[in-house]
Amino acid sequence: MEQFTKTQLKDLRVLTDFVRTYCNARHATTERHSCELPSQLARHYRADLKLCPECAGLLAHGISKRRTCPLEPKPACKECRIHCYGKEYRAKIREVMAFSGRRLLLRGRLDYLWHYFF
Numbered sequence: 456m457e458q459f460t461k462t463q464l465k466d467l468r469v470l471t472d473f474v475r476t477y478c479n480a481r482h483a484t485t486e487r488h489s490c491e492l493p494s495q496l497a498r499h500y501r502a503d504l505k506l507c508p509e510c511a512g513l514l515a516h517g518i519s520k521r522r523t524c525p526l527e528p529k530p531a532c533k534e535c536r537i538h539c540y541g542k543e544y545r546a547k548i549r550e551v552m553a554f555s556g557r558r559l560l561l562r563g564r565l566d567y568l569w570h571y572f573f
């Protein structure tokens with residue numbers, strides 16, 4: 456049974472929401488499948504989380520990286536000295552964060568400003 460700390464879980468929810476927002480908007484015409492999430496995270500998503508294979512891969516990468524982040528407290532990723540994401544994933548997550556960040560702000564999700572951590 457895996458255990459995430461509260462902080463990790465909060466970060467992972469933001470990460471998941473960002474990837475989902477991006478995939479819903481950008482990949483609506485791609486075939487998308489339900490995603491396996493760690494159980495602690497899955498219970499926050501009553502509806503199925505459907506992502507295209509590419510975004511599912513990105514999210515899985517992000518989850519595993521967050522799980523193993525050795526820094527506590529974790530700095531914003533752009534200020535981090537480690538840069539643990541693989542190069543391609545890093546480019547991708549920046550695109551996702553920029554796209555979804557803007558979109559969620561437009562929707563009044565100002566709470567995400569506090570967690571704009573990538």
Ligand SMILES: [Zn+2]
Binds near residue numbers: 506
């Ligand atoms: Zn996608």
